Amino acid sequence: MTTTKRRYRSVPAKLSRFSWRYRGNVGFFEPNGAVGSHGPDLQPNKRDWQTDAPLYAARIFVGFNVGDEPRWTMDDLVPIVKRVRTEQVGSPDSSFLYQRGVYAHQRAGDTTVADEQGAQIIILNVPDFETDPDEFESQIVQLAEIIAEQLLQESVIVEIQRAGQTLRTISVVPG
DSSP states (O other): OOOOOOOOOOOSSOOSOEEEEETTEEEEEEEEEEEEEESTTOOTTOOSOOOSSOOEEEEEEEESEETTEEOOOHHHHHHHHHHHHHHHHTOTTOOEEEEEEEEEEEOTTOOOOEEEEEEEEEEEOOGGGOOOHHHHHHHHHHHHHHHHHHTTOSOEEEEEEETTEEEEEEEEOOO
8 A cells, every 4th residue: 555645735824614794794615626826935834934923814705707607717816816916015926825616695685695616815914024914904905806896796705814713804895
């Protein structure tokens, strides 16, 4: 019997299923694809630095449909994130993870549930860019707004985490 040694990423953020509920608006994202990455900071199982301070992270959830029609893919989303994060942190080395999944939501008072392919983008507030938590959250909301505008979405959901625990959930609409 042969065994294969696998190398897994160690990511200080929660990447699993996420659901939200606010005043009758409900939804969830269920990851079901491989995790991809962009940037040099996310190498499998390497410790480049360590801190006792809890790390902030964000997840952006977006569906790929416009109305009821599938329109976008990961190939459309990732370049937007690369461009905006490079502008925000002033470096092409900004790192993030991305993963496909099922995105579903229902607006208050609506009887239909939108169920579609989508993605989560996971962004870590790594110490290299020295971004304080409030500025990091502002950057993520700005990124979500740009995604909503460019992918013609009614809204994009943002989860802000601290040490892998949800701090807040934000629905971002196009500007």
